[in-house]
Amino acid sequence: MRMDKFMRMLLVSTASISILIVALIFLFLGKEAFPFGFDPGLGKLFDTKWIPVSFQEERFGIYPLVAGSSLVTLLAMLISIPLSVVGAIYIAEVAQPVEREILKPFIEILASIPSVVLGFFGLVVLAPLVKNVFGLSSGLNALTAALLLALMALPTIITISEDALASVPKSFKQASLSLGASDLQTIFRVTVPAALPGIIAAIMLGIGRVIGETMAVLMVSGNSAIISFFPLDSVRTMTATIAAEMGEVPFGSHHYQALFWIGIVLLLVTFVLNILSRLVLKKYGMAQ
Amino acid sequence: MNSDLVQKISYHLLRLITYAIVVSVGYILFDIIRHGLPVINWEFLTDFPRRSGSEGGILPAILGTVYLTIGTIAVALPLGVGCAIYLSEYADQNRFSELIRLAIITLAGVPSIVYGLFGLGLFVIFCQFGTSILAGSLTLACMVLPIIIVASEESLRAVPRGFREASLALGATKWETIRTNVLPYSISGIITGSILAIGRAAGETAPILLTVAAFFLPKLPNSIFDQVMALPYHLYILATQHPEAEKVLPLQYGTALVLLMLVLGMNLGAIILRIHFRKKYKW
Numbered sequence: 001m002r003m004d005k006f007m008r009m010l011l012v013s014t015a016s017i018s019i020l021i022v023a024l025i026f027l028f029l030g031k032e033a034f035p036f037g038f039d040p041g042l043g044k045l046f047d048t049k050w051i052p053v054s055f056q057e058e059r060f061g062i063y064p065l066v067a068g069s070s071l072v073t074l075l076a077m078l079i080s081i082p083l084s085v086v087g088a089i090y091i092a093e094v095a096q097p098v099e100r101e102i103l104k105p106f107i108e109i110l111a112s113i114p115s116v117v118l119g120f121f122g123l124v125v126l127a128p129l130v131k132n133v134f135g136l137s138s139g140l141n142a143l144t145a146a147l148l149l150a151l152m153a154l155p156t157i158i159t160i161s162e163d164a165l166a167s168v169p170k171s172f173k174q175a176s177l178s179l180g181a182s183d184l185q186t187i188f189r190v191t192v193p194a195a196l197p198g199i200i201a202a203i204m205l206g207i208g209r210v211i212g213e214t215m216a217v218l219m220v221s222g223n224s225a226i227i228s229f230f231p232l233d234s235v236r237t238m239t240a241t242i243a244a245e246m247g248e249v250p251f252g253s254h255h256y257q258a259l260f261w262i263g264i265v266l267l268l269v270t271f272v273l274n275i276l277s278r279l280v281l282k283k284y285g286m287a288q
Numbered sequence: 289m290n291s292d293l294v295q296k297i298s299y300h301l302l303r304l305i306t307y308a309i310v311v312s313v314g315y316i317l318f319d320i321i322r323h324g325l326p327v328i329n330w331e332f333l334t335d336f337p338r339r340s341g342s343e344g345g346i347l348p349a350i351l352g353t354v355y356l357t358i359g360t361i362a363v364a365l366p367l368g369v370g371c372a373i374y375l376s377e378y379a380d381q382n383r384f385s386e387l388i389r390l391a392i393i394t395l396a397g398v399p400s401i402v403y404g405l406f407g408l409g410l411f412v413i414f415c416q417f418g419t420s421i422l423a424g425s426l427t428l429a430c431m432v433l434p435i436i437i438v439a440s441e442e443s444l445r446a447v448p449r450g451f452r453e454a455s456l457a458l459g460a461t462k463w464e465t466i467r468t469n470v471l472p473y474s475i476s477g478i479i480t481g482s483i484l485a486i487g488r489a490a491g492e493t494a495p496i497l498l499t500v501a502a503f504f505l506p507k508l509p510n511s512i513f514d515q516v517m518a519l520p521y522h523l524y525i526l527a528t529q530h531p532e533a534e535k536v537l538p539l540q541y542g543t544a545l546v547l548l549m550l551v552l553g554m555n556l557g558a559i560i561l562r563i564h565f566r567k568k569y570k571w
Contacts, residue, residue, distance in 0.1 A: 028410045205397075212401070247497070
């Protein structure tokens with residue numbers, strides 16, 4: 001019996017570790033970023049220029065980086081949402097069982113390709129293609145990054161949307177069919193609307209994935225910290241800024257602390273998206 | 289218009305779009321295999337890089353990735369399985385277990401670069417591990433923890449109730465029951481989760497960027513407090529930071545293919561294992 005009590009205690013403590021890690025993530029990001037609030041002050045972050053290394057005045061405005069992340073994410077979602085929702089509908093509702101068993105592992109493979117490999121592919125294949133198609137001097141821009149990110153969001157959106165579609169009760173479809181609706185009408189007027197909350201949650205998780213993605217974006221977005229909403233401009237995202245600059249900043253400098261603030265913004269955005277989408281999935285009983 | 293025709297055309301359109309996704313994934317794999325395969329030979333896999341990566345092989349990067357994944361799994365597996373056992377066998381529906389689930393969901397959604405910042409702040413600086421295998425493994429372990437927990441818990445829950453009741457009825461304690469009648473039957477899910485976690489850890493770049501990776505280090509580490517090279521970081525450096533990036537393109541493709549094979553091999557293994565065990569245990 002003593003062994004039993006001991007094991008129980010041990011398991012409770014290992015289970016608590018995930019809570020501890022989450023707390024530590026918030027704590028240590030906050031700890032490194034905190035001093036920036038006093039000197040030079042948080043107001044410095046709300047600025048339109050990111051010039052962290054300068055002989056005159058260093059500026060830590062995160063607006064260009066937020067704009068970069070937003071533009072890339074928006075473009076990626078414009079491409080990814082229609083493709084992945086259609087893909088999910090096809091796999092869940094139209095495909096033959098054998099076809100489904102082949103398509104699903106393919107989506108899993110896409111999910112498992114390391115982002116640095118996709119970034120590399122973007123750099124050597126996709127960027128030259130974008131460059132030639134639009135007659136640009138460089139193919140490293142928001143559109144190229146968005147194309148890669150769209151690809152990365154596909155598995156997330158497809159898998160969760162497909163679960164949502166599959167969780168629509170059979171009786172809904174049977175009722176629709178028995179009233180004389182065709183298969184196609186049933187899919188688009190009954191099944192998809194019923195699964196809509198799940199599909200929206202899937203899209204939110206996809207957005208979270210895209211905003212947090214680092215390596216592919218770092219390699220193909222061109223990395224100029226300008227505020228632009230033109231897809232063929234070079235942009236710099238929040239994630240790429242951290243990855244590119246953290247290696248070279250002096251420990252504890254204002255620049256270092258500003259990078260941690262960007263990390264906090266990223267953490268909060270993905271945290272909120274994640275929690276909201278899980279709540280939706282749970283409410284409608286569509287969690288895996 | 290004939291509604292049957294509309295339906296037919298719509299289905300073909302849906303199929304076309306879905307297959308376009310599959311084809312684009314296929315093309316990426318094809319492109320990397322086509323250019324990478326000619327580069328890979330015994331020397332490439334077992335030699336040290338020379339002239340800052342312009343020549344020679346990628347042995348230190350391969351070994352670095354192997355060390356990191358071993359370190360990661362050594363930390364994450366016991367913690368993940370322990371948490372999964374607690375959630376499936378002990379936890380009631382209360383605040384505490386809700387909080388654990390919330391934490392797991394949160395961990396699964398944290399961007400990889402934020403894990404890098406966290407690892408830098410906690411392990412590299414606060415714990416004074418420096419940029420090292422230890423700091424990197426711990427950072428990656430935090431990142432893959434949710435993968436192991438979710439897969440393990442699912443397979444623990446799949447073990448029929450009767451197995452537990454029979455054991456308890458014979459007078460075994462709760463832990464004895466779990467050890468002898470539940471864990472052995474859920475080992476497949478635990479292994480599958482671990483393999484997926486290894487694949488993820490091996491392919492990630494952003495967390496190790498700030499916690500372990502060495503730019504160019506043509507020697508092997510002596511201890512867990514040393515820096516190492518790693519495959520994903522090596523590919524990133526060759527592709528974007530190397531002064532003669534165009535010239536070393538074949539080496540980039542070679543490195544990309546080795547990394548891809550490693551990660552896809554792991555995932556394929558997990559898929560096959562899952563199918564195998566599903567056939568073996570049917571209840």
